[in-house]
Amino acid sequence: MTLSIREWPAPERPRERLEASGPRALSARELLAIVIETGQPATSDRPARTALDVATDLIGYFGQASGGALRGMMKGSVAELCRVPGIGPAKAAKVLAALDLGRRATEEERGARERIRCAADVYALMRLALRDLAHEEFHVLLLSTQNEVLRKLQVTRGTLDASLVHPREVFRPAISEAAASIILVHNHPSGDPTPSAEDRAVTRQLKEAGGIIGIDVLDHVIVGEGRYVSMAEIGALG
Numbered sequence: 001m002t003l004s005i006r007e008w009p010a011p012e013r014p015r016e017r018l019e020a021s022g023p024r025a026l027s028a029r030e031l032l033a034i035v036i037e038t039g040q041p042a043t044s045d046r047p048a049r050t051a052l053d054v055a056t057d058l059i060g061y062f063g064q065a066s067g068g069a070l071r072g073m074m075k076g077s078v079a080e081l082c083r084v085p086g087i088g089p090a091k092a093a094k095v096l097a098a099l100d101l102g103r104r105a106t107e108e109e110r111g112a113r114e115r116i117r118c119a120a121d122v123y124a125l126m127r128l129a130l131r132d133l134a135h136e137e138f139h140v141l142l143l144s145t146q147n148e149v150l151r152k153l154q155v156t157r158g159t160l161d162a163s164l165v166h167p168r169e170v171f172r173p174a175i176s177e178a179a180a181s182i183i184l185v186h187n188h189p190s191g192d193p194t195p196s197a198e199d200r201a202v203t204r205q206l207k208e209a210g211g212i213i214g215i216d217v218l219d220h221v222i223v224g225e226g227r228y229v230s231m232a233e234i235g236a237l238g
Contacts, residue, residue: 006072014052028070029055035098042088054086058095063130111146116141121229122183122221125149130223132188138186138202140170142179150177165202167209174215182210184220191225195236203231204238 014030023031032055042048057120061084062072073081073095076193081092086234114125130137137157142150155169174182184206186199203220210217219232231237 007186007221029059032058032095035094036087036091049086054084056088058084061185070099074103080087081138087235113144113150116143116147116149116183119219119228119233122185122219123223123228124232126152126185126221127223127228130185131225133187134189138165138184140174141183141185142174142177143181143183147181150179165206167206170206171209171213171215175213181216181218183218185223186220187223193222193224193227193229195220195222195229195231195234199231200236200238203236207238 006013012033014026014170017030018026018034026034029052033051036051036054039050039052039054040048058081058083059069061068062076064072075235078089078092080088081095082089087095114121116122117124119200125141126139128140135158138155140155141154142153144150151173155175156165170182170184173179184203188194199220199222203217206220207217217237219230219237222229222231
């Protein structure tokens with residue numbers, strides 16, 4: 001019977017490890033094992049082999065190639081990959097497809113990122129997404145050291161409440177993205193962007209949390225109907 005990755009003990013499954021820690025935590029052979037997925041059943045003259053065993057053999061077969069095993073594999077043909085026991089045409093095609101996707105990703109140019117210079121930039125970036133909502137949404141902009149927007153993240157939906165906007169949900173992605181700073185953004189469906197007592201409480205809570213972990217909260221921009229309020233500009237950032 002062919003062994004599937006799903007049959008491995010959970011702590012040893014590359015797929016589960018990838019989900020928990022990301023692909024960079026896995027070795028090349030573990031990533032290949034996810035693509036290969038199944039190994040070989042036992043025969044009368046050899047024991048069963050897992051997908052990780054087949055991946056190891058595949059790397060070993062191309063290990064002497066100029067530039068390394070993965071580059072040698074990428075230049076190989078389906079027929080060449082099939083010389084490794086446990087690799088058939090379907091698996092060979094999947095491996096080559098995965099490798100070429102990686103090659104194409106390295107060739108893509110990163111598009112220009114929005115750069116935040118002031119609260120008006122935040123309003124211009126977020127107003128269309130927030131202005132017509134019948135409910136409140138709380139978003140966070142993750143910024144680089146050059147104030148480029150690395151990611152826009154929705155944290156909560158509904159009435160803004162300090163008990164719902166937990167620092168963990170705000171700063172966990174900021175740490176993951178290596179953000180230098182963040183900007184808080186939310187809307188007031190009433191159209192009046194005047195900060196409420198709850199807005200001020202949430203801002204103070206997150207400003208204090210950011211100070212502890214070293215990720216500065218630069219502003220909290222409240223979007224209303226055709227206008228906005230920057231808590232940094234009015235001196236209410238905390």
